[in-house]
Amino acid sequence: MRIAIVGGGAAGFFAAINVKENYPEAYVVIFEKSSSVLSKLKISGGGRCNITNAAKSINELSKAYPRGEKALKKMFQRFSNVDAMEWFQKRGLPLTIQQDNCVFPVSQNSQSVIHCFLNLCEKLNIAIKLNSGVRSLQMQNDKFILGFQDGNRDSEEFDFVIVTTGGSPKPEGLDWLKKLGHEISTPVPSLFSLSIKDQKLNKLMGIVVEDVVLKIQSEKFSSNGALLITHWGISGPATLKLSSFAARFMNEKNYAFKLLVNWVGGRNDELIVQELWNISQNHQAKIMTNYRPFNLPTALWQSILDKCNISHSKLWGDCGKNDFNKIANSLSCDIYSVAGKTAFKEEYVTCGGVSLSSIDSKTLQSSFCKNLFFAGEVLDIDGITGGFNFQAAWTTAYIASFLGK
Ligand SMILES: Cc1cc2nc3c(=O)[nH]c(=O)nc-3n(C[C@H](O)[C@H](O)[C@H](O)COP(=O)(O)OP(=O)(O)OC[C@H]3O[C@@H](n4cnc5c(N)ncnc54)[C@H](O)[C@@H]3O)c2cc1C
Structure with a gap:
């Protein structure tokens, strides 16, 4: 034989x-x-x-x-x-x-x-x-x-x-x-990193956010896990998982689509606002940049404050509903335009x-x-x-x- x-x-x-x-x-x-x-x-x-x-x-x-x-x-x-x-x-x-x-x-x-x-x-x-x-x-x-x-x-x-x-x-x-x-x-x-040309995001390169949820806008594909921000976009387990689940969809779209990032483990706006309100009550005299909700990496938290046009030196106690809503929206549904795929040391x-x-x-x-x-x-x-x-x-x-x- x-x-x-x-x-x-x-x-x-x-x-x-x-x-x-x-x-x-x-x-x-x-x-x-x-x-x-x-x-x-x-x-x-x-x-x-x-x-x-x-x-x-x-x-x-x-x-x-x-x-x-x-x-x-x-x-x-x-x-x-x-x-x-x-x-x-x-x-x-x-x-x-x-x-x-x-x-x-x-x-x-x-x-x-x-x-x-x-x-x-x-x-x-x-x-x-x-x-x-x-x-x-x-x-x-x-x-x-x-x-x-x-x-x-x-x-x-x-x-x-x-x-x-x-x-x-x-x-x-x-x-x-x-x-x-x-x-x-x-x-x-399948299994690749995503390229996002966004100066503010790219500046955060090297940061790992432990628990994010990624979603493709208007599609069923989503993933969760740690996210690595790189100088060209995003990588890490959550990104690779999404590239795997949506491999065919992304290919059909020529790797150009809108990505929704939830930086806080998929929490909705209501839960986020509740947490922000708790902080504002319990840490009134702390300046915002110094007290990070959800243990977010400092640079990411600061960039969220910038996005919401909130001064880093504002006191938590001076924050109002309007600030909370803006922050919650940026944390739960940060929208980015993906403009390609890249390979980064990972399996493919x-x-x-x-x-x-x-x-x-x-x-x-x-x-x-x-x-x-x-x-x-x-x-x-x-x-x-x-x-x-x-x-x-x-x-x-x-x-x-x-x-x-
Ligand atoms: C950088 C990298 C890291 C990875 N790390 C991991 C990991 O840690 N864990 C994990 O689970 N997976 C990992 N993977 C994926 C994993 O390596 C593959 O899924 C796995 O090797 C597939 O095994 P295979 O034998 O089917 O194919 P391969 O390992 O690709 O082997 C196929 C072989 O067939 C030969 N061949 C092709 N055509 C012909 C032909 N016509 N005649 C004769 N020979 C031919 C090729 O030369 C090759 O040697 C990684 C992949 C990459 C690229």
């Missing part, structure tokens, strides 16, 4: 190792188009590799996937984040769970994950072929003929193929799979890929070609940051490695 894994990334290695453990007699080979394997995993999580997320339930875990939630919810019953952690630990890679549930190798170094995979491949006798980009796949008498990007190279014959080529930013990269009948959901980027994944409607999500087998399987980001599955994208790779690769059994 000859099994080809196309793509030497996270999903490819996980599929190869599991398939060989399931079918020890099989010849298993990983074809990688570039000159090195696992290059994305190496730089992942800032070089530390956020390998999964310790979300407490399958429900909570599935919610991290704007694309693929429903299908993954079922797949996680078979191989969850807990199973993934156990898998790695059993194979000699100790893991540690951070307070925010992100899971990393104890070594805090992605290289130890790579070592783990490469050692297992050696032990299990899995072949790894570099500079072996696959260009075509044909079926002939129940066998697959793999053609390579290097025109001089002979094609090779296999009984099973698992495609783990990762996200393809360009639709043409998926043409060879489309030709076989698979529906392709147009790839667009592709929304789109081989549509789940073209595969059997119980086995990850193609609906058009028997014995052809998919795993990882090549599928129309992607998650928010926090180890969820690797978890999708582990789960789909694990299921595909049973080859439909």
